[in-house]
Amino acid sequence: xxxxAGEDMVGGYGGADILHGCTIRVDAGEIVVIVGPNGAGKSTxxxxxxxxxxxxxxxxxxDGRDMTGLSLRERVLSGMAFVPQNANVFAxxxxxxxxxxxxxxxxxxxxxxxxxxxxxxxxxxxxxRQLAGEMSGGQRQQVAVGRALMTQxxxxxxxxxxxxxxxxxxxxxxxxxxxxxxxxxAVLMVEQNAAQALAIADRGYVLVTGRNRFSDSGRALLxxxxxxxxxxxx
Amino acid sequence: xxxxxxxxxxxxxxxxxxxxxYGSQLALCALGVTIIFGILRFANFAHGxxxxxxxxxxxxxxxxxxxxxxxVAPLPTALVALPAGIAAAVALCLATDRLVYRYYRRKxxxxxxxxxxxxxxxxxxxxxxxxxxxxGDRSFGDGARFLLKVREFREATGLQEGLAIKVSQGLxxxxxxxxxxxxxxxxxxxRTGKAMRAWSDNEDLAxxxxxxxxxxxxxxxxxxxxxxxxxxxxxxxxxxxxxxTYFQLLLPTFAAAVVGGIGHPVGAVVGGYVVAFSEITVTxxxxxxxxxxxxxxxVGEGLVQLLATEYKFAVSFVILIVVLLVRPTGIFRGKVIxx
Numbered sequence: 081x082x083x084x085a086g087e088d089m090v091g092g093y094g095g096a097d098i099l100h101g102c103t104i105r106v107d108a109g110e111i112v113v114i115v116g117p118n119g120a121g122k123s124t125x126x127x128x129x130x131x132x133x134x135x136x137x138x139x140x141x142x143d144g145r146d147m148t149g150l151s152l153r154e155r156v157l158s159g160m161a162f163v164p165q166n167a168n169v170f171a172x173x174x175x176x177x178x179x180x181x182x183x184x185x186x187x188x189x190x191x192x193x194x195x196x197x198x199x200x201x202x203x204x205x206x207x208x209r210q211l212a213g214e215m216s217g218g219q220r221q222q223v224a225v226g227r228a229l230m231t232q233x234x235x236x237x238x239x240x241x242x243x244x245x246x247x248x249x250x251x252x253x254x255x256x257x258x259x260x261x262x263x264x265x266a267v268l269m270v271e272q273n274a275a276q277a278l279a280i281a282d283r284g285y286v287l288v289t290g291r292n293r294f295s296d297s298g299r300a301l302l303x304x305x306x307x308x309x310x311x312x313x314x
Numbered sequence: 315x316x317x318x319x320x321x322x323x324x325x326x327x328x329x330x331x332x333x334x335x336y337g338s339q340l341a342l343c344a345l346g347v348t349i350i351f352g353i354l355r356f357a358n359f360a361h362g363x364x365x366x367x368x369x370x371x372x373x374x375x376x377x378x379x380x381x382x383x384x385x386v387a388p389l390p391t392a393l394v395a396l397p398a399g400i401a402a403a404v405a406l407c408l409a410t411d412r413l414v415y416r417y418y419r420r421k422x423x424x425x426x427x428x429x430x431x432x433x434x435x436x437x438x439x440x441x442x443x444x445x446x447x448x449x450g451d452r453s454f455g456d457g458a459r460f461l462l463k464v465r466e467f468r469e470a471t472g473l474q475e476g477l478a479i480k481v482s483q484g485l486x487x488x489x490x491x492x493x494x495x496x497x498x499x500x501x502x503x504x505r506t507g508k509a510m511r512a513w514s515d516n517e518d519l520a521x522x523x524x525x526x527x528x529x530x531x532x533x534x535x536x537x538x539x540x541x542x543x544x545x546x547x548x549x550x551x552x553x554x555x556x557x558x559t560y561f562q563l564l565l566p567t568f569a570a571a572v573v574g575g576i577g578h579p580v581g582a583v584v585g586g587y588v589v590a591f592s593e594i595t596v597t598x599x600x601x602x603x604x605x606x607x608x609x610x611x612x613v614g615e616g617l618v619q620l621l622a623t624e625y626k627f628a629v630s631f632v633i634l635i636v637v638l639l640v641r642p643t644g645i646f647r648g649k650v651i652x653x
Binding site: 152157161162172173184 | 505509514519521523526
C-alpha cells in the first residue's frame with residue numbers, strides 16, 4: 081500500500097521560513113485535505129512534498145523510501161503527480177496533446193489510460209481536438225487533473241483544484257476526485273472551499289503559520305467547534 | 315495587352331522571384347531565432363554570426379570537394395558540403411551553451427542577461443569567422459546558373475521582357491518548403507517535438523510532466539544551428555558570402571520573427587516573406603513597370619522608387635518598431651520580448 085509522508089518540514093522560498101515543522105501524510109485510497117487561513121503554508125507544504133522548494137529540515141518518504149533529494153522527474157517516475165493551482169494546462173496544445181504530455185515518461189501504450197480519463201471526464205473526449213487554452217475554467221481543471229492521471233500515479237496532489245470554478249462545477253469535480261480515490265489512488269489536496277472539501281475527505285490537516293494545528297478525520301474536523309469557528313466561518 | 319503581360323513579367327523577374335528566394339532565406343533564419351526564443355526564452359543576437367560560421371565551414375568543405383573533383387552538377391557542390399557546416403555549427407552552439415548559457419540557466423537569470431551574453435557570443439563568433447576566412451567576398455557557387463534564362467523565356471513567349479530564375483533561387487525555395495514541412499511534422503507529431511512545444515508553452519508544467527530540460531535545450535540548438543547553416547549557405551549561393559552581410563541579416567531576421575509572433579514557428583515563416591516583400595517592393599524602381607501600363611509621357615523623369623536600396627534596412631526597422639508598438643505579439647500572437 082502506497083503511503084506518502086512529509087515529516088517535520090521546515091523551509092520556504094529562500095527568504096524567511098514558511099513551514100515550521102509540519103507533517104503531512106496520505107495513504108492509498110484516501111483523500112487528505114489541507115486547510116487553514118491564508119499564509120498558513122498550505123501550498124508551500126504541497127510544493128515541499130513534491131520537491132519544488134528546498135527544505136531546511138525534514139524528509140519526504142514514499143512507502144518508507146527517502147525521496148527528499150529526488151528531482152521532479154524522478155518523483156513523477158516513482159508514482160507522484162502534481163496539479164498546480166495556476167497555469168496547469170498547456171494552453172497552446174490540444175486536450176489530447178495535454179494528456180499525451182502527461183504520459184510523457186511512459187513508454188508503454190497510453191490508449192487505455194486515456195480512455196479511463198475520458199470516461200472520468202466525458203467532456204474531454206468531445207473536445208479532445210480543442211486547444212486547452214480556449215476552454216472554460218472548469219473544463220481546464222478537468223484537463224489539468226486528466227494530464228496528471230496519465231502517468232497512472234499512486235499519489236495525486238492537487239493545489240486548489242476548485243479555485244475559480246462555479247459551485248456546480250466544484251461539486252462535480254469533488255465527485256470525480258472521490259472516484260479517483262476509490263480507484264485506490266492516494267489524493268492529497270489543498271482547498272479554499274474547506275467545508276466542502278472536508279465533507280469528502282477521509283482525513284484533514286488544519287495548518288496555521290506552517291505548523292499542524294489540528295489533524296483528524298474530515299468528519300471530526302467539520303464537527304469540531306473550534307475548527308468551525310476559526311477556519312470554516314462558523 | 316502586351317503591355318500588361320510585359321509589366322507582369324517585369325515584376326515577376328525583379329520582385330516576385332527574388333522576393334520568394336530572399337523571403338525563404340529569412341524564414342529559415344527567423345525559424346532558428348524563434349525556436350531558441352521559445353525554448354531558451356531569449357532573443358539570440360548571435361544568430362547572424364552563427365549563420366556566417368556554419369556557412370564558412372560549408373565553404374571550406376565545398377572547396378575541398380571541388381579540389382577532389384566531386385560534383386553534383388547541375389546542383390552546387392555546397393549541397394554535399396552542408397553536413398560538415400551543420401555539424402560544426404551544432405558543435406559550436408553546444409559548446410557555447412555549455413560554456414555560457416548553461417551558467418545563466420542554472421542561476422535562473424532574467425532574459426536580459428541571456429540577451430547580453432548572446433551579444434558577447436556574437437562578437438566572439440564574428441571575430442572568429444573574420445579571422446579564419448577574412449572579411450572579403452567569397453563565392454563558392456558552381457553547377458548550372460539558371461533554371462530559366464531570359465533569352466529562352468523571350469523566345470518562348472515572344473515578349474519584350476524576360477524572366478530568369480537562378481538555380482540558387484529555385485533551390486532556396488525548394489529546400490525551404492522541405493525543411494518547413496519536416497520541422498512542422500517534427501513539432502506536431504514526434505514525442506520530442508511535442509515536448510519542445512510543451513516546454514515553450516509552460517515550462518513548469520513540462521517539468522512536472524517529466525520533460526528533461528537539458529535535452530529540450532540541446533535539440534533546440536541542434537535545430538537552430540542546422541537552420542542557420544542551411545539558410546546561410548543558400549543566401550551565399552544566391553548572392554555571395556561576406557561575414558558583414560550575415561551580421562546585417564540579424565535585423566530583417568528579427569523583424570521577421572517579431573512580425574509573425576516570436577516563439578511561433580508559422581509566424582516566423584510568414585514573417586520572413588512579409589519582411590522580404592516589404593523590402594523589395596519599397597526599394598524597387600517602378601519606372602519601367604509604369605511605362606508598360608500608362609501612356610509614355612505620363613511616366614516622367616524619376617525612377618518611381620520609394621526608397622533607395624541603400625536604405626533597405628530602414629524597412630525592417632520600421633516594421634519592427636511598428637509591430638512592437640501596435641501589436642507586440644505579432645500576427646500569430648506569439649510571445650512578447652521582455653526582460
